[in-house]
Amino acid sequence: MRRLFLLATAIVCFLSCSTDEPVDYTVQNDEEIQAYILENNLNAEKTTSGLYYVIDEQGGGEAPVNLNDRVKVVYKGYFTNGTVFDESTAEGASFILQYVIPGFAEGLTKFNEGGSGKLLIPAHLAYGSNKHNNIPAGSVIIFDIEVVYVNYKTENDIEIQQYLTDNNLEAQKTESGLYYIIDETGTGENPTSTDQVTVAYTGYFTNGEVFDESTVSGATLSLNQVISGWKEGIPYFNEGGKGKLLVPAHLGYGNSNYYTIPGGSVLIFDIELKSIN
Incomplete structure (x- = not known):
């Protein structure tokens, strides 16, 4: 071709x-x-x-x-x-x-x-x-x-659903297309979408390749300065909670390449909400 x-x-x-x-x-x-x-x-x-x-x-x-x-x-x-x-x-x-x-x-x-x-x-x-x-x-x-x-939305959704099936996972899907899994609820409060939080995380693709990872103590960031999937997803967790965010490209980096993340990528994050600051 x-x-x-x-x-x-x-x-x-x-x-x-x-x-x-x-x-x-x-x-x-x-x-x-x-x-x-x-x-x-x-x-x-x-x-x-x-x-x-x-x-x-x-x-x-x-x-x-x-x-x-x-x-x-x-x-x-x-x-x-x-x-x-x-x-x-x-x-x-x-x-x-x-x-x-x-x-x-x-x-x-x-x-x-x-x-x-x-x-x-x-x-x-x-x-x-x-x-x-x-x-x-x-x-x-x-x-x-x-x-x-x-714009990858349908493709990404199929990819996420296949990942969930392959790994025997059950997730909640939001209206935006974000998927999230709560493994541990946590005992603290929920953050708002404008709060500053400390989160320990590992970010990887559906093939398991890691593209980013915090230290054990976590990274401190403002939820109004992160990708849309995080801004929406982190508030589903209480302080001390753990789980996963499965983020389609339109809630991540869209159609364009971003450093080592190819355009259109589904991003998965294992997260632990350490604290709301």
Whole structure:
């Protein structure tokens, strides 16, 4: 899988490095797309940018809404004559919207997680008047797409549930998607989300690899300055309590890498609430 369409930065390079005057294919491309739609009896919508899209299934999950959103998509890219130029694996390809061609980024925002359909992309929203690998200059490109996941939430939840099953654990799930396990209740008070607390902890991934660990005496921190999963999760424990927090990426570090923590990671913390300060 070459993922020819992914790197939007490549477009900038081709446009800036070309010595030829750019050609405007807008009218020609629009006529080609409309002819394809008519020939294939498609019910397509057109956006103000010139993108056409067809929704076969809207999907019921989250929709990507900005360029920092990450999606996992099963796709096949082809020309109006049916020739395929790129195709994902059956599992799909993951990427952040800011790194794909404009037509693909805009088009995916029309679908929710679980949705499927087509994107019909004119050249000015793809590779313009420059040849890109085996895509000729000025080409209309079409993608059959299925949005598998958006922003790790569904994937993370599946991963957490599998971890719980594999380790024979029972956890409580909150509305935010956080899971927590109380092994020892503790005898003190519950902290609030703005308190300063001392917590002994070990942080690790679902594969058991440790990414961070406090000293035995714990680390002192303010709950209004930690990741959302901690800010929400620590107050479920009384002072002296012990247990686990299983934190999905949207309550941790999101889509981006953070030091040794890859973007989209589920984080697990064994914690002991030493004191409320």
